[in-house]
Structures are given as structure tokens and as C-alpha cells.
Amino acid sequence: MTTFSLNNYIIDLLRNNRAQSNEVKIEPKDDHFNLYSLYAERQHSQEVVYRTDTPTLIMCLNGYATIAVKDLSVKLETGNIILLRTGVSYELQIQDRSTLIVKFKMRPRYSWQAELSSLHLAHDQEKDLVNLFLTQLNQNGYFCFKNTSVMWPSQILKQLIDEYVHGSLFMWVMARNYFNLAIFASLRMQKFVMPTSRQSKEFKDRLLDEYISAHYNDISLEQTAKYFGFNKNYFSSMIKEKTGKSFVDHVDERRMQEALRLLAQPDVSLYDIITRVGYSSKSFFYKKFNRYYGMTPAAMRKKLFKEAKMNLK
Known part of the structure; x- marks a missing residue:
């Protein structure tokens, strides 16, 4: 089932269901x-409060x-997913008629921690990444992956929905493995900051990448150093020493990630992408992008669309 067919199937399901519940x-x-x-969510302008009875994955x-x-x-856009642990209250608001939300409500005895911890991880870095993910999920009650619709994890989850609706041999085994694959593929793409013993307490408490993710479109070394409580020159040297990259490298990396995400959305123009990621010069953005990805933004967009079309076959 293509994305178009899947979306239409859910739209028809919501349209034909006469139940009063927001979840269908x-x-x-x-x-x-x-x-x-699986549950689909109706469009509603008011916030609706839920409480998870089981571990839940919500996909836009x-x-x-x-x-x-x-x-x-947390704003969910097309392709984004959010994981919620059991017993978490959340409010969901859907104002746009074209929005489609699907919820994977896991069976009652399912546990993110038990499932992921039971799998063989070959490297210490993989174990550290999974542990950090589970720690943040347990502490915050949720974890959001900013995937796009053309990324592999999103395609896997769409395939799971299709399998669920149409059924097939070995569905249970394949669904479990595909579900884990979607989580690990999302983790691979997620940018974590792994604290080290060399970091100062102040720097450890306020992670640089989290700050950049929130301010990358309007940021400066001076304001960031002030936020962390450091002298500008000392802060710049400290970042280089501890991470091996300059402050500008960190900002450019985050901007390039966001540019790639936006390029996968056909309704966002190149001009809008340039301004939204924080560049004022088209030529400067093109130079940075080509250096980072080895091709122009237009060529990358064409490549992403081609890959998405192939994945949807």
C-alpha cells in the first residue's frame, strides 16, 4: 500500500466511523x-487529555x-514519532483537517526497556546509546524522534500499518522485528550528546547540542557562552577541546540536519529553507550545503524524492 493509499484508507475509516470517541x-x-x-485520531480543535495504559508510539x-x-x-510534523511510557498523561491537539495521527498501543506486558535490553548489542557505544535513550524516556515519560516521511523508520512503520490491516504469514514475528528496527534506525539518526568525565558540571547540566537545537536559526557564540556562564573566548576553546569541533561546526551541523529534513517536504521552498535554518545568504548556504553533503540542495531534494518513491513501491 502506497502512502497515498494508506492515508486514504485511514481518512475513509475516520469518515465512516460514527463513534463519538476521538480515537478510532x-x-x-x-x-x-x-x-x-492501532488507533487513528480524529481532527479536533480542542486539546484532548489521555493517559497511556500501555507503552505507546504515536506517529504523524x-x-x-x-x-x-x-x-x-512537542510539535509533531509528518514522519515524526513520539514514544510514551505507561502511565503518562498527555494532551493532543489536532487543528488541521489534513493531519493524520496513528497510535501503536503495545500489549499490556510490553516494556521498551525489557525489549531493547534483551537484544544483543555488539559495541559499548550502542549499549550507551540505548541506555541514554531509555533513561531519558523513563525520566521524561516520552521521547520524540524527528524523522521525516521519507526516512527509513517512517517507511518501516507505514509497512507495519499495512501488514496490520492486510495480514500475512509470520506477521507477529516480522512485526516485532520491524518495530525494533524502526526504533534502532531512529536511534542511529538521533543526535545525542554523550557526557564525559572531562566536562565541567555547568557544561554537563546544560548540553550544548540541546541549546543549539533550540536556537540554531538565530544564534551567536557570545549569547551561547553567556547562557552557559562562560567567557566567550574560553567557551570557544573549551568546545573545541572537548568535542573536537568548533562552535560554528556544531551550529552548521544542526542547520544542515534541519535543511535535509525540510528538503524532504515538497511544500517548503528552497528560499524558506535558507531563512528557516538561519542563513541570510543563498550563496553561503549553497557553499555550506555542498561542502557538507557533496551536492547542491536541489540535487539532494531530487535524490530524496527518488528514494521515497522507490521505498513506497
Whole structure:
């Protein structure tokens, strides 16, 4: 089932269901399948409060929505997913009619920690990454992956929805492995800051990459150093010493990641991308992008669309 067909299937399901609930259950082809249950969310202008009874993955198939967890607001765009642990209250708001939200509600005895910890991880870095992810998930109650619709994890989850609706042999085994694959593929793309013993307490408490992610489109070394409580020159030297990259390198890296994400969205123009990621000069942006990815933004957009079309076959 292509993305277009999948979206239309869910739209028809929501349109034809007359239940008053905002959540509409998607019935599985195989009645014995119980790894997770799927629900589609209706469009509603008011915030709706939920509490997770089981570990839950929420995916934005199309459009955008806002989720509030523990007074923190998270914007979900097409391809984004958010994982919630059991017992977490959250508010979901869907204002755009084109928005499609699908929820994977795992079976009651399912555990993110038990599932991921049971798998063989060959390298210490992989173990550290999974542990950091699980720690943040347990502490915050949620974890958001800013995937796009053309990225591999999103394609895997769409395939899982398709398998759920149509059913097939070995569905339970394949669904479990595909689900884990979607999580690990998302983790591979996620940019974590791994604290080290060399970092000062102040720098450890306020991670540089988190600050840059929140301010990359309007940021300076001076304001960042002030935020962390350091002298500008000392802060610049400290970043280079501890990370092996300059402050500008960190900012450019985050801007390039965001530019790549936006290039995968056909409704965002190149001009909008340049301004949204924080560059004022088109030629300067093109120079940075070509140095980082080895091709022009236009060539990269064409490549992303081609890959997406191939993945959807």
C-alpha cells in the first residue's frame, strides 16, 4: 500500500466511523495478533487529555499536531514519532483537517526497556546509546524522534500499518522485528550528546547540542557562552577541546540536519529553507550545503524524492 493509499484508507475509516470517541480503532486482519493495537485520531480543535495504559508510539502520518507532556509542548510534523511510557498523561491537539495521527498501543506486558535490553548489542557505544535513550524516556515519560516521511523508520512503520490491516504469514514475528528496527534506525539518526568525565558540571547540566537545537536559526557564540556562564573566548576553546569541533561546526551541523529534513517536504521552498535554518545568504548556504553533503540542495531534494518513491513501491 502506497502512502497515498494508506492515508486514504485511514481518512475513509475516520469518515465512516460514527463513534463519538476521538480515537478510532483500526481492526487487524488477523484476530490473533496482539503485539499492539492501532488507533487513528480524529481532527479536533480542542486539546484532548489521555493517559497511556500501555507503552505507546504515536506517529504523524501527515500534517502536524501538538502534544503536551509534563508542561512541555512537542510539535509533531509528518514522519515524526513520539514514544510514551505507561502511565503518562498527555494532551493532543489536532487543528488541521489534513493531519493524520496513528497510535501503536503495545500489549499490556510490553516494556521498551525489557525489549531493547534483551537484544544483543555488539559495541559499548550502542549499549550507551540505548541506555541514554531509555533513561531519558523513563525520566521524561516520552521521547520524540524527528524523522521525516521519507526516512527509513517512517517507511518501516507505514509497512507495519499495512501488514496490520492486510495480514500475512509470520506477521507477529516480522512485526516485532520491524518495530525494533524502526526504533534502532531512529536511534542511529538521533543526535545525542554523550557526557564525559572531562566536562565541567555547568557544561554537563546544560548540553550544548540541546541549546543549539533550540536556537540554531538565530544564534551567536557570545549569547551561547553567556547562557552557559562562560567567557566567550574560553567557551570557544573549551568546545573545541572537548568535542573536537568548533562552535560554528556544531551550529552548521544542526542547520544542515534541519535543511535535509525540510528538503524532504515538497511544500517548503528552497528560499524558506535558507531563512528557516538561519542563513541570510543563498550563496553561503549553497557553499555550506555542498561542502557538507557533496551536492547542491536541489540535487539532494531530487535524490530524496527518488528514494521515497522507490521505498513506497
